[in-house]
Amino acid sequence: MLNTTRSQQLVTEAVAVMPGGVNSNVRLSQPAVFFERGEGAWMHDVDGNDYVDYMLGQGPNFLGHSPASVMDAVFDACGKGVIYSGRHPLEIDAAKKVIEALGWADMIRLGMSGTEADQAALRLARAATGRRKFIYFEGHYHGWLDNVLIDMIDGKPSVGSLGQYADYISDAIVIPWNDAAALEQALDQHKDEIAAVLMEPVMCNEGAVPPQPGYLKAARQLCDKHATILIFDEVITGFRIARGGAAERFGVEPDLAVYGKAVGSGWPVSVLAGKRHLMQHIADGSVTHAGTLNGNVMAAAAVAATMDALTESGLYARIETYGEKLKAMLAEVSAAHGMPLRLHGLGSVFHTAFGGHANEIRDGRDVNALDLGRYARFTHVMAAHGLWVPGRGIWFVSAAHDDKAFTATRERFDAACAQFMSAGTADLNVRIER
Numbered sequence: 001m002l003n004t005t006r007s008q009q010l011v012t013e014a015v016a017v018m019p020g021g022v023n024s025n026v027r028l029s030q031p032a033v034f035f036e037r038g039e040g041a042w043m044h045d046v047d048g049n050d051y052v053d054y055m056l057g058q059g060p061n062f063l064g065h066s067p068a069s070v071m072d073a074v075f076d077a078c079g080k081g082v083i084y085s086g087r088h089p090l091e092i093d094a095a096k097k098v099i100e101a102l103g104w105a106d107m108i109r110l111g112m113s114g115t116e117a118d119q120a121a122l123r124l125a126r127a128a129t130g131r132r133k134f135i136y137f138e139g140h141y142h143g144w145l146d147n148v149l150i151d152m153i154d155g156k157p158s159v160g161s162l163g164q165y166a167d168y169i170s171d172a173i174v175i176p177w178n179d180a181a182a183l184e185q186a187l188d189q190h191k192d193e194i195a196a197v198l199m200e201p202v203m204c205n206e207g208a209v210p211p212q213p214g215y216l217k218a219a220r221q222l223c224d225k226h227a228t229i230l231i232f233d234e235v236i237t238g239f240r241i242a243r244g245g246a247a248e249r250f251g252v253e254p255d256l257a258v259y260g261k262a263v264g265s266g267w268p269v270s271v272l273a274g275k276r277h278l279m280q281h282i283a284d285g286s287v288t289h290a291g292t293l294n295g296n297v298m299a300a301a302a303v304a305a306t307m308d309a310l311t312e313s314g315l316y317a318r319i320e321t322y323g324e325k326l327k328a329m330l331a332e333v334s335a336a337h338g339m340p341l342r343l344h345g346l347g348s349v350f351h352t353a354f355g356g357h358a359n360e361i362r363d364g365r366d367v368n369a370l371d372l373g374r375y376a377r378f379t380h381v382m383a384a385h386g387l388w389v390p391g392r393g394i395w396f397v398s399a400a401h402d403d404k405a406f407t408a409t410r411e412r413f414d415a416a417c418a419q420f421m422s423a424g425t426a427d428l429n430v431r432i433e434r
C-alpha cells in the first residue's frame with residue numbers, strides 16, 4: 001500500500017477551491033492522488049510513488065507521457081509565438097499529415113475538444129441534409145453538451161445531468177448499437193428526417209466493444225440509401241486502433257469524423273475531418289465553425305509531430321501485442337486469486353469488469369449487466385498498489401509500455417488482487433465514472 005500523505009493534504013485544499021476538488025466530473029470518483037510528473041508509461045505522485053499508467057489521460061498519451069519528439073516540436077514552435085488569429089504554415093503541415101494518415105478525408109479543421117468537434121460535425125450534417133434528427137446509440141458518448149448527453153434510465157433515453165431538459169435530447173433517436181436491423185428500422189421509420197448516424201465505431205466509453213462483423217458496412221450502406229451522413233466519433237479510436245483509426249481497421253469510410261485525444265499526444269486539440277463536398281459548407285461561411293484557440297501554434301505543432309511519430313514502423317503491432325499479453329496476464333492472475341475478470345476489446349484499448357452474465361458482450365446493455373461497481377472499487381485497490389486505471393473499466397495501452405512496465409504491472413496486479421480478496425472493499429462508496 002502506498003503512502004499518500006501529501007496527496008491527502010492537497011485533497012483538502014482542492015475541494016475548497018474546485019467543485020469536488022477536480023476539473024472534470026469523470027475524476028470525482030478517482031482515488032485521491034496528486035501527480036507531479038509523467039514519463040513514458042509511468043506517473044509519479046507528490047509523495048514520491050510511481051504508477052504504471054493505463055489511464056493515459058483517458059487516452060491522449062498514446063505515445064506515452066511527454067514523448068520527446070512532440071515535446072520538442074511544441075516548445076520550439078511556441079518559442080516564436082503561441083496564437084496569431086492569423087494563418088501560419090504549421091496549420092497546413094498538420095492538416096496534410098492528418099489527411100495522409102486517415103486516407104479517406106479530404107479536409108480537416110482543428111478545434112480544441114472532442115465535445116465541440118462533435119457539435120461541428122452534427123451542425124455540418126444538418127446543414128448538408130436540411131434534416132434535424134440524428135441516430136444516437138445507447139452507451140456511446142459524444143461529449144457533455146445538452147443535445148448528446150444521454151443516459152438510459154429504465155430502458156428510456158434520459159438526460160444525463162440536472163440542468164438539462166428532456167427536449168434538449170429530443171432530436172436524438174436512441175437505438176442499441178451493433179444491431180443492423182434496429183438501425184434499418186429507425187432509418188425507415190424516420191425517413192427524410194435523419195441528418196446523421198453518429199457513432200463510436202468501437203463502443204469505447206462503455207466497454208470496448210468492437211463492431212460485429214459487417215455492422216459498419218451495413219451502417220454505411222444504410223446511410224447511403226437514406227442520404228444520411230455517417231459520422232464516426234473517433235475521439236478514442238482515432239490514431240489508436242490503427243493510424244487511420246477505425247475507418248482503416250474496419251475498412252469503412254465515414255462522411256465526417258471527429259478525432260481528439262491521441263491526435264495531439266495530450267496537447268489540447270481536436271480534429272473535424274470530412275469529405276470535401278461537406279467541408280465546403282464551412283469554407284463558404286454558410287456553416288459556422290469558429291474558436292479563438294482553434295489552430296493555435298501549440299495544437300498544430302503537437303498534431304504534426306504526433307503524425308510523424310505514428311509512422312514508426314511496427315508501432316501498432318507492438319502496442320497490440322503488449323495489450324494482448326496484458327489481457328492474458330490479467331485474466332490469468334485474477335482467476336488464480338478466485339476473482340476472474342471479464343475482458344473484451346482490442347489490444348490498444350480494452351475493457352475489464354467482473355462478470356455478471358455469460359452473454360457475448362455486444363452492446364451497452366451487455367456491458368451494464370456486468371458488475372461494474374465491484375470493479376470500480378477494485379480500481380482503488382489497484383491505485384494503492386501503483387496501477388493507475390480508469391474506474392469505468394477501460395484500459396489504454398501506449399507505445400511506451402515495455403517489459404519493465406509489464407513486469408511491474410504483473411507484480412502490482414497480483415498484490416492488488418490478494419488484498420482485494422482478503423480485505424474487500426464493500427464499504428468503499430465509489431461512483432461509477434461516465
Ligand SMILES: Cc1ncc(COP(=O)(O)O)c(C=O)c1O
Pocket residue numbers: 058112113114115116118141142143144200205233234235236260261
Ligand atoms: C468518443 C468520445 N467522443 C467525444 C468525447 C469528448 O471529448 P472531449 O473530452 O475532448 O471533449 C470523448 C471523451 O472522452 C469521447 O470518448
